[in-house]
Amino acid sequence: MAQDFSLPSVRVALSPRERFEEFLQSRGKRTTQQRRIIVDEVFKRHDHFDADDLISHLAGVSEARRVSRPTVYRTLSEMVDAGLLRSMNLGGRTVYEHDYGYPQHDHMHCQKCNKLIEFSTDELTKIGEELERQYQFRVTGHRLIFTGLCADCRNQKRRTRKLDLV
Amino acid sequence: MAQDFSLPSVRVALSPRERFEEFLQSRGKRTTQQRRIIVDEVFKRHDHFDADDLISHLAGVSEARRVSRPTVYRTLSEMVDAGLLRSMNLGGRTVYEHDYGYPQHDHMHCQKCNKLIEFSTDELTKIGEELERQYQFRVTGHRLIFTGLCADCRNQKRRTRKLDLV
DNA sequence: ATTTATGCAAATCCTTTGCAAATCT
DNA sequence: AGATTTGCAAAGGATTTGCATAAAT
Numbered sequence: 001m002a003q004d005f006s007l008p009s010v011r012v013a014l015s016p017r018e019r020f021e022e023f024l025q026s027r028g029k030r031t032t033q034q035r036r037i038i039v040d041e042v043f044k045r046h047d048h049f050d051a052d053d054l055i056s057h058l059a060g061v062s063e064a065r066r067v068s069r070p071t072v073y074r075t076l077s078e079m080v081d082a083g084l085l086r087s088m089n090l091g092g093r094t095v096y097e098h099d100y101g102y103p104q105h106d107h108m109h110c111q112k113c114n115k116l117i118e119f120s121t122d123e124l125t126k127i128g129e130e131l132e133r134q135y136q137f138r139v140t141g142h143r144l145i146f147t148g149l150c151a152d153c154r155n156q157k158r159r160t161r162k163l164d165l166v
Numbered sequence: 167m168a169q170d171f172s173l174p175s176v177r178v179a180l181s182p183r184e185r186f187e188e189f190l191q192s193r194g195k196r197t198t199q200q201r202r203i204i205v206d207e208v209f210k211r212h213d214h215f216d217a218d219d220l221i222s223h224l225a226g227v228s229e230a231r232r233v234s235r236p237t238v239y240r241t242l243s244e245m246v247d248a249g250l251l252r253s254m255n256l257g258g259r260t261v262y263e264h265d266y267g268y269p270q271h272d273h274m275h276c277q278k279c280n281k282l283i284e285f286s287t288d289e290l291t292k293i294g295e296e297l298e299r300q301y302q303f304r305v306t307g308h309r310l311i312f313t314g315l316c317a318d319c320r321n322q323k324r325r326t327r328k329l330d331l332v
Numbered sequence: 333a334t335t336t337a338t339g340c341a342a343a344t345c346c347t348t349t350g351c352a353a354a355t356c357t
Numbered sequence: 358a359g360a361t362t363t364g365c366a367a368a369g370g371a372t373t374t375g376c377a378t379a380a381a382t
Contacts, residue, residue: 123293127312235347
């Protein structure tokens, strides 16, 4: 086979859990049962979730000792600080998604079914650079969400009487 | 003079207050003292504000009869429905800005001083169209915020010891 | 042995609601 | 008059905090 063109290996060298433990150490924080459980569970699937989703999920994880609500909140923040998660605010609640080892992307948010769909574009980088030039604004990140109706919901709508638009 | 090439006159024909009253009527709602006061005060200056900002501002407006907190919240929602205001969520609180008669734009948010700076680009429209094509996602709007440091804060930072970065 | 984390309960923050009294049309 | 609004107080929902106890280094 061809040469190893793997991506910069730093990026995925450590598992999320290892990366988190490294972060914790660097801050003099401790590696606890519950922090371990949370990182592991969060990185088992690539979903968008909020604190409550995670809490009810953990309730179903038998080998997991009871993890309290405050601890979930506290750990989620730490994971954001650690660069493992990104958070965004959707209608009052904070929604999280993987950041570590996951490519930069933006979202479409379906207002009907509440689904979040990811997409990518490099336009945003260009716009950001332009802003740095024009406004001397140091861009550290961005959040872009298109709102509207996803393909599924558009179809459902079409099948429905027009009356409920009001 | 040349022919009347004015923009669609609907757009700025009515003052915010008139536009709001029109909206209220169309919904069988009433034009009350407090709704009048709120529209007027909100459209006196072009600022970004949240419910609390407005409430404390109103407290200083003598000719304004006392307007209660719930009424402010209720009216702000109505103004969003009426297309007079846009709302966005910034760190847990809802921030409002003029929408009616105001050009489409996006924001930079300084994480240090919390300032919101507006900018415009037509790239977003293009991206939106591309999404409709590729994902059959019906775009009804978007929210784009670049986060980072504004020019002012970058300067301050430079003048400060590095220690407070922690 | 120390120090940091956890869980509990209670507190906070922002926003919304129920309802009787006040205000519009 | 008759309906919608208001203000008040209280409720709500998400997230955070104080503190004694449990767990990590």
